[in-house]
Amino acid sequence: MTRHIKLFIASFLFLLSGFQPAIAQLNIDITQGNLDPVPIAIPDFLSADMQGRDIGAKIAEVVRADLERSGIFKSLSPSSFLETQTNIDYKPTFADWRVIKAEALVSGRVVVEDPSRIRVEYRLWDITAGEQLSGIRFGTAPNQWRRIAHKVSDSIYKKLTGEEGYFDSRIVFVDEQGPKTNRRKRLAIMDQDSANTQYLQSGADIVLTPRFSPNSQTITYMSYENIVPQVYVLDIETGRRELLGNFPGMTFSPRFSPDGKSMILSLMKKGNSDLYLMDLTSRSTSRLTTSPSIDVSGSFSPEGQKIVFNSDRGGSPQLYVMSARGGDAKRISFGKGRYSAPVWSPRGDKIAFVRSKDGKFAIGVMNSDGSGERILTESYLDESPTWSPNGRVVIFSRETRGARGKSELWSVDLTGQNLRKVLTPGGASDPAWSPLLP
Amino acid sequence: MRVKLILLVSAVSVLAACKTTPEPVVQDPVAVNQPVPIPAPVEQAAPVQIVEAPTPIPYAGPIAGSLEDFLYNSGGNGDGRVFFAYNQYDLSNDSRDVLRRQAQWLQSYQNVTAVVEGNADERGTREYNLALAARRADSVKSFLVSQGVAPSRLTTVSYGKERPIDGGSNEASWAKNRNSLTNLMSGSIG
Numbered sequence: 129m130t131r132h133i134k135l136f137i138a139s140f141l142f143l144l145s146g147f148q149p150a151i152a153q154l155n156i157d158i159t160q161g162n163l164d165p166v167p168i169a170i171p172d173f174l175s176a177d178m179q180g181r182d183i184g185a186k187i188a189e190v191v192r193a194d195l196e197r198s199g200i201f202k203s204l205s206p207s208s209f210l211e212t213q214t215n216i217d218y219k220p221t222f223a224d225w226r227v228i229k230a231e232a233l234v235s236g237r238v239v240v241e242d243p244s245r246i247r248v249e250y251r252l253w254d255i256t257a258g259e260q261l262s263g264i265r266f267g268t269a270p271n272q273w274r275r276i277a278h279k280v281s282d283s284i285y286k287k288l289t290g291e292e293g294y295f296d297s298r299i300v301f302v303d304e305q306g307p308k309t310n311r312r313k314r315l316a317i318m319d320q321d322s323a324n325t326q327y328l329q330s331g332a333d334i335v336l337t338p339r340f341s342p343n344s345q346t347i348t349y350m351s352y353e354n355i356v357p358q359v360y361v362l363d364i365e366t367g368r369r370e371l372l373g374n375f376p377g378m379t380f381s382p383r384f385s386p387d388g389k390s391m392i393l394s395l396m397k398k399g400n401s402d403l404y405l406m407d408l409t410s411r412s413t414s415r416l417t418t419s420p421s422i423d424v425s426g427s428f429s430p431e432g433q434k435i436v437f438n439s440d441r442g443g444s445p446q447l448y449v450m451s452a453r454g455g456d457a458k459r460i461s462f463g464k465g466r467y468s469a470p471v472w473s474p475r476g477d478k479i480a481f482v483r484s485k486d487g488k489f490a491i492g493v494m495n496s497d498g499s500g501e502r503i504l505t506e507s508y509l510d511e512s513p514t515w516s517p518n519g520r521v522v523i524f525s526r527e528t529r530g531a532r533g534k535s536e537l538w539s540v541d542l543t544g545q546n547l548r549k550v551l552t553p554g555g556a557s558d559p560a561w562s563p564l565l566p
Numbered sequence: 567m568r569v570k571l572i573l574l575v576s577a578v579s580v581l582a583a584c585k586t587t588p589e590p591v592v593q594d595p596v597a598v599n600q601p602v603p604i605p606a607p608v609e610q611a612a613p614v615q616i617v618e619a620p621t622p623i624p625y626a627g628p629i630a631g632s633l634e635d636f637l638y639n640s641g642g643n644g645d646g647r648v649f650f651a652y653n654q655y656d657l658s659n660d661s662r663d664v665l666r667r668q669a670q671w672l673q674s675y676q677n678v679t680a681v682v683e684g685n686a687d688e689r690g691t692r693e694y695n696l697a698l699a700a701r702r703a704d705s706v707k708s709f710l711v712s713q714g715v716a717p718s719r720l721t722t723v724s725y726g727k728e729r730p731i732d733g734g735s736n737e738a739s740w741a742k743n744r745n746s747l748t749n750l751m752s753g754s755i756g
Contacts, residue, residue, distance in 0.1 A: 399704025
């Protein structure tokens, strides 16, 4: 059904732009598991000068890596290419690309307009149908070429799958150094493809659970810089940092609301943790849970109406959903084992979680009503799931056993396919994925 | 285009081959003096001095009111910790004995304050374990208060699973890491 709608919209757009609707247009259905990756050819972007050629080669490399990592595409080796285009404004020789089994071709160009500005253009060709699918132009400063490369990847991904991409985004995480018994932790941020790692702190105090605000510029996290650990807010660009609120006990497990105007967190009072909502403008707080149990890890639904959280009110840790104003909570996890760390998908239909059972910790997803539970990956200790901006990929942390055990980041598709290690300079935990950057 | 490129590459190779090879440079050997032996040292080594060993001072136990004194007198493992079962926060009889002695000691040194630090083993997710370890610290604080220690002298902190004392991933290691530490702060001696 959705596929029909998608095709209809595609045809409509093509009629508008003067093209005939394609009979066999390249359209990838990524909702199915075990998908055969689509072979795509991405030659280095052309340019009339040295600087442009250098940037063009780097952009193509980033786009190839982005699409390959998605598991949906197979980036063909440039050494297999038969045709060398000299001008992207002419049609490629489709037969040459069919020979090497390419189904799509991206031909791009970099124009250095002046020392402070480049123009990046690309055309996406459907090799089977022999027609252009899209042609897009970006303008930017030369040192922003990496962002443009990710935007090119996002726009190709969207054109071919019908869904928003996730490549022009960042990941905040906790960098870890040293053995388990003396581990130093500091906040770090990097691009989605592990490039441009920056440390946001010196690492003098333990910091945990960083999360992005919807504007991608602010993060919230928990720090032990005072005796009683508390939740802080940090502006990434200015470095301005603020202790959030004036609570009598430990505050932890913070998360922004989808509109960025409020924050949910847990407050510890006399051994009992409850969920509180704080309005970030007025700084007024309201208590959302009152049970004498552990209530932690609140996460909003994308429209902001509901909250999923972790509670042991029924005797063991399970997942519950309630209104964002508090009140009655409904248990949604009923499988065997203990459930925790729920995170609502940005698409709204799924909730990612951690399930521990028989001495192992698994990352799973379920529908927001608790039905359709599926385990994506399992190990000695998988935890801290976070969603890609389009809700198709989950990044999580995996700690290995023993005194020499180390925490690393991994990613897996919603389908359970495409498990990959996410490169980080040292150990890493508590990843949080930003929304798509503006 | 492909053909042109090959031609260009060939041209460069030909040019490279045309360059004349430089003559090898032969260096004359540098004259080196024959080594002359250095005479052995003539001075004699100083005689070894004999020093009387100091008489050991008999150990009189830890200084009263010190952290060492606290640990020495509160029993248990002697490290100020009490331990918990998996995912539990109730105190065993052994733990209560240790905490009674801790309370007694704290009552003798009224100016001492303490931070009660709750800990969990690694087999739980981070935020849940912060809450669980906070419960453990609170169990200990409540018990110490029930034994007469003023609540204002005790601060609780949860370290969740962030401060394991044993890095292993087995029953013995996990058991050690599920604990609450009574950590003396201001007012203690030494």
